Amino acid sequence: MRRHPFVIAALGLIALFVGLHLGGGRESVGVLSGTVVGGPWRMGLGVVYTLAWFGAVLVAPVLLLAGLADVVLGRVRRVRH
Secondary structure: OOOOHHHHHHHHHHHHHHHHHHOOHHHHHHHHHOOOOOHHHHHHHHHHHHHHHHHHHHHHHHHHHHHHHHHHHHHHHHHHO
8 A cells, every 4th residue: 555645744853853752852952041151063963953843843743734634535436527
């Protein structure tokens, strides 16, 4: 069975976020508010972690729902024709 591209993208976003979280990216987010000194590498990690969080929380569920709707509607179209 072939995976839908929306589902693959959503799983990729979630995997990226989990990888950054396990890699210690959450501690780097404080750099964005100026509370933690860590240098440019930590600031970059904080920005990437924040973008990955938004992707996992906001974009991934929409992609999963879109993939599910596309599969269901595709099956409905095939049954009617």
